[in-house]
Amino acid sequence: MNGRPLGKRATIRLLIALTILAWATQTLMHQWGYGADVEVPDGAEPPPAMAPEQFVPAPERAMGGMTLELRSEATVSGSEIRLRQICRWSKADAPALTQPGELVVAHFDGGSPFKTISLDEIRSILRDAGVNVSVIDFAGPTSCTVSRSDVEYDQATSLDQWISAHQPDAAAPAAAAPIVPAAATPVSADASPVKSLRDLLQADLSVRLNLPSEELQVNFNPADEKLLNLCEPQFKFNIDGSYIHNLGDVSWEVLVVTDSGSKKVTIAASARAWQHQLVLATPLSFGQVIRPTDVTQRRLLSDRLADNPEMTVDQVVGQQAARDLQTGAVFTPSMVAAVPLARTGQLVTVTANQGAVSVKTVAKAMEGGSYGQTIRVKNEATNETYEVVLTGPQEGTMGPVASLSGARADAR
Helix, strand or coil: CCCCCHHHHHHHHHHCCCCCHHHHHHHHHHHHHHHHCCCCCCCCCCCCCCCCCCCCCCCCHHHEEEEEEEECCCEECEEEHHHHHHEECCHHHHHHHHCCCHHHECCCCCCCCEEEEEHHHHHHHHHHHCCCCHHHEEEECCEEEEEEECCCCCCCHHHHHHHHHHHCCCCCCHHHHHCCCCCCCCCCCCCCCCHHHHHHHHHHHHHHCCCCCCHHEEEEEEHHHHEEEEEEEEEECCCEECCCCEEEEEEEEEEEEECCEEEEEEEEEEEEEEEEEEECCCCCCCCCCCHHHHEEEEEEEEEECCCCCCCCCHHCCCCEECCEEEECCCCHHHHCCCCCCEEECCEEEEEEEEEHHHHEEEEEECCCCCCCCEEEEEECCEECCCCCEEECCCEEECCHHHCCCCCHHHHH
């Protein structure tokens, strides 16, 4: 307006225009937020109302997981009892449970033809093998009685053994136990002259890898099942497993010999073994002494042999940490250091044995050492230097350490 003030009529017009603009803006925002109403022509059906919003649960299978049913009784051939022989599952769960089904859950003891496996044992084995048991629903009885079909046993005692397998804690009356001749006792599969090719291959793998057969889990190709069931002495086998040096994928060259000729075949398998590891339960600092509460044992199924030897509780407890260790670390020899029994400058009690005479003196250590090590000490009174073998905390002897076998135990 070129600097001139608005008139009364122009001001009223401006206010009316701003009011109409604000109303139109508000109406447009309201339609954007909730949608405009749709006009329905006369005679047409109104659109269906939208269903109320609700939570859609996951499929029943995804929430419930897999179902593993334990049988009440089962019959197997051989000394091994696999999970698939005592449990069953649906076809829908087969892709996830086929591989765990090959796990060997137990072995028959000696020549006993019956064995009971509890549901808790199955849970523990699956958990140690790395299977997530939280997604598995266990059904059926709480135990399974497994009988062995390839072991000869006396029929008079079979009922008592079956009852003992069902109730291992029940003591049978002494008068009811029949007298069984020595020739009628059960025949162990290890002592039986009948050996299947499967048993021979597993025994060969156990010897080559220096592992107990009870710790091995060997899965053969199902296509070789008929070949693996061939037994001695009807067939003779020449087994060559010289290429086997570790667990994992293994194979044998087998020459099957019969009266009519021979045939060479290759049998492949996947081998795993149970290993026991010593794991740190609490963090440790460098030089800290390891206590029994600081370690725990763990059992797992591995497809490779450990590069370092397995350490036991006796080898670790009482020693000191060679470096800072975190919780969950698996103990190896490089993580443990011997506790020094003498340090440089400490006084050491030295025992000198000469026949039935024993002389003790005190000397200062010129170097440190642990149990069984030889260090130099100096007698401050005579300025003589000795070499002593440490046998305890600030104790040593000038004789052989082997003669003091109990000193280490006393020192601990």
